[in-house]
Amino acid sequence: MDSLPFETARPTAYEWTEKAYDLLLDGKLVVGSVMANGVRIIAAQGQCPRCDDDVAFVMETHAPLPATSRSLGASAEVADEYEAIEVTCRCAGSHPGRPEQAAQRGCGIAFRVDVLREAAAL
Numbered sequence: 001m002d003s004l005p006f007e008t009a010r011p012t013a014y015e016w017t018e019k020a021y022d023l024l025l026d027g028k029l030v031v032g033s034v035m036a037n038g039v040r041i042i043a044a045q046g047q048c049p050r051c052d053d054d055v056a057f058v059m060e061t062h063a064p065l066p067a068t069s070r071s072l073g074a075s076a077e078v079a080d081e082y083e084a085i086e087v088t089c090r091c092a093g094s095h096p097g098r099p100e101q102a103a104q105r106g107c108g109i110a111f112r113v114d115v116l117r118e119a120a121a122l
């Protein structure tokens with residue numbers, strides 16, 4: 001959805017995490033991780049909870065992420081298998097008001113999702 005203003009007031013509002021959870025359940029948003037050359041790549045694609053564009057999020061990490069917080073819907077039994085990561089919208093839509101210093105993508109929000117701790121091997 002183009003022309004939705006870039007979010008600056010509440011970039012990490014909890015409602016994005018709640019909406020992302022519904023999108024995950026509906027299969028409209030997919031998050032996963034793979035190992036490639038010793039680097040763990042976490043990727044999210046599908047509908048952004050705010051702007052409806054493809055979030056097109058990719059993150060590389062060398063170390064396991066700290067399991068400090070848990071996102072919506074994770075129960076104690078699955079807490080060991082899943083970890084919460086913060087996904088930033090990296091859509092290619094145009095959102096007026098995007099700050100110059102920000103990466104030239106995204107609508108300005110971030111949300112938390114659960115991803116399997118065990119990365120699939122490529």
Ligand SMILES: [Zn+2]
Nearest residue numbers: 051053091093
């Ligand atoms: Zn967008």
Ligand SMILES: [Zn+2]
Nearest residue numbers: 048051089107
């Ligand atoms: Zn977005």
